[in-house]
C-alpha cells in the first residue's frame with residue numbers, strides 16, 4: 001500500500017492540515033484523517049512512515065471505546081461509508097468522524113516515569129517543572145507519584161510548560177481540577193491495562209475540548225505519537241526500548257540537525273524500523289494482527 005501524504009476531498013471543506021492529520025468539516029462534526037506524515041520537534045519530516053496513519057487511527061479508536069467510562073470523548077464512528085464518498089479507498093482505516101469541539105488551549109501531559117524533557121530537566125535541576133524529585137533517579141525510573149505537567153498549546157512553535165495556577169487562571173479552577181483528575185485517571189487505567197501486556201506507558205498527552213455544556217476528550221489518545229511506550233523487559237534491563245516516535249527523535253538527535261532549519265531525510269532502515277514499531281505496538285495494545 002502506498003503511504004498517504006495528504007488527502008483532498010473536493011466535496012468536503014478542508015478545515016485544517018495538522019502536522020499529521022487532515023481535518024474536514026462535516027457541519028457539527030469533523031472528519032479526521034490520519035496521514036502517514038510524521039512530525040518531530042515541531043517540524044513535519046520529509047518522509048512518510050508506511051501504515052502509520054492506520055495504526056494511529058485504529059489505536060485511538062480502541063482506546064476511545066475502552067476509556068469512554070472514564071470521560072466522554074469525541075469519537076462517533078470510524079465507518080466512513082455513511083459519508084457516501086466515492087473513490088476514497090485511501091481513507092479507509094485511517095479516518096474517524098468525531099464531535100467538533102472547541103479545543104481547550106492546554107496540553108495535558110501526564111508522566112509516570114522519567115523520560116524525555118522530564119529526564120533532561122531532572123538532570124539539570126533535580127525537578128520536573130516545580131515537582132522536586134528524589135536524588136539518584138535514572139532515565140526510565142518510575143516517579144514517586146504520577147505527575148500532571150501541562151503545557152500551552154502553541155499554534156506554531158514550541159509548547160511551554162505552565163504551572164497548575166496558570167491553568168486555573170486560563171480555564172478556571174474547577175475546569176483545571178477536572179482536566180488534572182481525568183488525565184491522571186486515564187493514564188492510570190491505560191497503564192494498568194498495558195502493564196499486563198508487558199508494556200509501560202512512560203508518559204502521554206491529552207487534549208480536551210468544550211462540547212455543548214461539557215468538557216470532552218478529543219484528539220488522539222495513547223498512540224505512539226502522543227505517548228512513550230516501553231517494553232517492560234527492556235526497562236527492567238535498564239535500557240528502555242522505545243515503541244513510539246521517540247525512536248525517530250533519538251535518530252534525529254544523532255544527525256547534527258539544528259532543529260531551526262528544515263529537518264533531514266530519514267534513512268530507509270529508520271523508516272522501516274519505525275513502521276515496524278508502530279505496527280507492533282498496535283498488535284500489543286489491541287491484540288489484533290491486521291498487518
Ligand SMILES: Nc1ncnc2c1ncn2[C@@H]1O[C@H](COP(=O)(O)OP(=O)(O)OP(=O)(O)O)[C@@H](O)[C@H]1O
Nearest residue numbers: 018019020021039074098099100101103209218219
Ligand atoms: N474533536 C475535535 N474538535 C476540534 N478540534 C480537534 C478535535 N480533535 C482534534 N482536534 C484538533 O485537530 C488537530 C489534530 O491535528 P494534528 O495532530 O495533525 O496536528 P498537530 O497537533 O499540529 O501536530 P502534532 O500532533 O504532530 O503535534 C489538533 O489541532 C487538535 O487540537
Ligand SMILES: [Mg+2]
Nearest residue numbers: 018019020219
Ligand atoms: Mg496533534
